[in-house]
Amino acid sequence: MRLATAEDMRSYGARLAAKLRPGDLLVLSGPLGAGKTTLVQGIAEGLKVRGPITSPTFVIARVHPSLRQGPPLVHVDAYRLGGDLEVDDLDLDASLEESVTVVEWGEGLVEGLADDRLEIHIDRETGDEARLVTLRGVGTRWADTPSDPVEG
Ligand SMILES: Nc1ncnc2c1ncn2[C@@H]1O[C@H](COP(=O)(O)OP(=O)(O)OP(=O)(O)O)[C@@H](O)[C@H]1O
């Protein structure tokens, strides 16, 4: 998917949220400033959880409770984590089942949390603001997911 603006990224996230359910794990990758947090803002909007979604300097994981009856959003920024041990310290497995868990910079760190995950890679395009989003589902949960679960 090619998303031209930050607003497009947010609305993509909001539409993706409609496909999510408790227990889902999303692993976001892409360079600094790619738009990972922007995508999470859209997912939060779609899930109707309490905001704001920010990229705080010191807080690594935040729980955003639902404003309705839906699942909470657990937003993790693993950028500052050093290794497996620290991921374990976050106790994400305790909240995984009943939450939608989205991890920025989680590649290579959180795969052990669940057999199923949706990997989302965001890349910048040189020359303009557009971002390229690539999704890859792993495990039975995502087995029937088209390459674009939002449109497909
Ligand atoms: N098409 C686009 N999609 C997403 N963000 C965009 C787009 N165009 C411009 N932006 C801007 O790029 C920035 C993306 O920042 P964001 O914090 O979401 O990135 P990030 O991947 O989370 O960075 P970090 O690696 O530091 O966590 C925002 O300021 C956003 O407004």
Ligand SMILES: [Mg+2]
């Ligand atoms: Mg971020």
